[in-house]
Amino acid sequence: MAGRTKVGMLNNDSPVHYAACFKVFLTALETTKEKSRQFFESKVPDSLLCEPGAELRVLGIGSGSREADSFMLKKLLQRHSSVYNRVVEPSEELIEEYKALAREDASLGAVNFDWRQQTAEEYFQTKDDTKFHLIHASHVLYYVEDPDATLRNMWEQLEDGGYML
C-alpha cells in the first residue's frame, strides 16, 4: 500500500517525471519483447523437413506464456503454408489466454491448434503415434518430475529429421 501511495504521489506531484519514467518503462518492455522475438526466431530453422503436401506438425510442451510459441509459429509460417500445433499446458488460466491470442491474432490463422490441458507427465502417458517435425519445451524442463524421461518421450515423438528445442 505504501508503495502504491508513493507511485501515486509521483503521478500527482510530478506528472512530468512520471511521464518520463513511464516512457522509459514502456521502451524497456518493447526492447525485451523484441529481444525475445529475435531469440526464438533464431532458434527455429528456416525450413523444417516435411513430407510433400503434409502439414507441418509442432508439439509445444509447457507453452504457457504463448509469446514464445507465437514467435516460433510466425517464423514457420514464412515457409510453410499451414501448421498443426499441439499445445500441452497444465495451467487453465494460461491455456485460456493462449486460446484468446489464437482467436484474435489473424497472422496465426493458418495454425490448427490442438489444445491439451495436461502436464507433460499426463500427456506422455497417453499412447499416440503422431510424430512431430518440431518439438519444443522452452523453460519447462526444470518443472517436470523427470527431465530425462521427458526428453526421451519428446525424442520418441520426433519425426525423422525433426528438430527438438
Ligand SMILES: C[S@@+](CC[C@H](N)C(=O)[O-])C[C@H]1O[C@@H](n2cnc3c(N)ncnc32)[C@H](O)[C@@H]1O
Ligand atoms: C517459464 S514458463 C515457459 C513458457 C514458454 N514455454 C516460454 O518459453 O515462454 C513454464 C511453463 O511450463 C508449464 N509447466 C509447469 N509444469 C509443467 C509440467 N509438469 N508439464 C508441462 N508444462 C508444465 C507452466 O504452466 C508454464 O506455462
